[in-house]
Amino acid sequence: MIAWNPGCRVRSPAYSAGSILAHFSRPNWNSYPTEYLKTSQQLQAKKINPLHLLSSTIRHHGLGHLYTGSMAFCVSNASKSGVRFFAFDTARKYMPVDAQGKVTSLGNLNAGMIAGVAESVAIVTPGETLKTKIIDDRAGAKQYRSAIHAIRTIAATEGVAGLYRGVVPVTMKQSANAMVRFTSYNFLLGQFRAWQLPSSLSTAGAGALAGVVTVYMTMPFDAIKTRLQAIGGLERYKGTLDCVQSVIRQEGITSLWRGTTPRLARLSISGAVSFTIYEKVIEQTVKWKSVEVQSAGNQVI
Structure with a gap:
């Protein structure tokens, strides 16, 4: 007989995986220059080569300029991982399953959409707005002295709603991100496992390719989001x-896919790392939960 032991409550494996994954989001400081280049390309009215933009930025402003807006981006990124994975796995519990008890492709798609909406509203939109405005500001008027000063200035001039500029394309992007990424990952992982590839290779490969698919499918949302969040976007577009x-x-x-190359470099690598960590943490958490439940049962006479 197994009894419930209030002292042995264990958090959702997905929540634990997402929270630990948030810890590993700190390498985004290292990959942030790709985000800076992507956003800078999208703010340009004409196409510009990312390598030319990189060399020009370093030559005229120094290496540190590539980290403009990094604080807002990295804090947002580190926070959204736990929300995304928790929302996805929670939503999957209510999705339809097939004859084998596995969540259907449509179920994964819907769960991914819910996860995208959750992280967009809770975390991503304010972070993206702040990052974009700071990058745009440094290229022009330089009215923001810091991220905190930028928040205060935006809130004072536009209200709190100013931090939620572009919430529609951001939500569409995050929903599509989650739907495409999780669905393509689950499909690719199933294919790799069917080919009997090593577990770690299957996970990393599926994660990386899911990142590639996600980039090309969601770039238009990202481009529109950046334009709306830029300084003057409110006056420029209805x-x-x-x-x-x-x-x-x-x-x-084709301008809707401007900035693809830098984002492709970041998401393919982060996809491989994120899903590898996610699967490992899920595996270990389930084992720990099983041991604790068994231990609780042994205490029942």
């Missing part, structure tokens, strides 16, 4: 749809 139409009309539809 809304999300107007921004899409304006960008396509003036710069062509």
Whole structure:
């Protein structure tokens, strides 16, 4: 007989995995220059080579300039991992399953969408708005002295709503990110395991390729989000749809994929690392939970 022991409560494996993964988000300080280059490319009215932008930035402003806006980005990134994985695995519990008891592809898709909305509203939009405005500001007026000063200035001039500029494309991007990333990861992982590839290689490979798929599928949302969050975006565009139409009309539809290369470099690597850590932590947490439940049962006479 196994009895419930209030002293042996164990958190959701997914929550634990997401929380530990947040700890490993700190390497984003190292990969942040790719985010800076992507955002800078998207803010340009014309196409610019990322390598040329990189060399030009270092030559004229120094290496440290590549970390403009990094505080807002890294704090946001470190916070959203736990929310994303917790929301995804919680949502999956309520999704339909197939004959083998596995969540269906549609179920994974819906759970991914829910996870994307959760992280977008809770964490991502304010962080992205702050990062984009700081990067745009450093290239022009330089009115923000720091991230904290930027928050105060935005809140004073635009209200709290100013930090949620572009919430629609951000939510669409994060929902699509989660849907595409988790769905493609689960599909690819199943294929790799069917080929009997080593477990770690399967996880890393599926995570990296899921990152590649995610980049190409979601770049338009990212591009529109950046334009709306830029300084003057509120005056320049009437809304999300107007921004899409304006960008396509003036710069062509391919401009929606501007900044793909830097983001591709970051997400393919982070996908391999994130999912490898996630699977390992899930595996260990389930083992620990099993041991604690068994221990609780042994205490029952």
